[in-house]
Amino acid sequence: xxxxxxRLLAAHAQNAATDLVDLYQEAAEGASDDAARSFFLxxxxxxxxxxxxxxxxxxxxxxxxMGSEPADxxxxxxx
Numbered sequence: 001x002x003x004x005x006x007r008l009l010a011a012h013a014q015n016a017a018t019d020l021v022d023l024y025q026e027a028a029e030g031a032s033d034d035a036a037r038s039f040f041l042x043x044x045x046x047x048x049x050x051x052x053x054x055x056x057x058x059x060x061x062x063x064x065x066m067g068s069e070p071a072d073x074x075x076x077x078x079x
Contacts, residue, residue: 004030020047021055038068045069 004027011019024044031037041063048056063069 017047017051018053021053038066
C-alpha cells in the first residue's frame with residue numbers, strides 16, 4: 001500500500017470529504033492511464049459537489065475534456 005492509499009483510507013474513515021477532493025486529484029495526477037485518471041477525477045468531482053468545493057467546476061471541465069462528462073452542460077456553481 002502507498003502513502004496515498006493510506007491517506008485516502010484515513011480520509012474516508014474520518015468522512016473528510018474536503019480532504020478527499022484533494023487526495024483524489026493527487027491520485028489522478030499520478031494515474032497510469034486515462035481510465036484510472038477519469039475514475040479518480042470523478043471521485044474528486046463527486047466529493048467536490050458534496051462539499052461545494054471551489055474545484056468543482058475545474059474538475060468537471062477536466063472530465064469533459066477527457067470525454068468523461070458532457071461538455072455542453074454548465075458546471076455547477078461551487079459557491
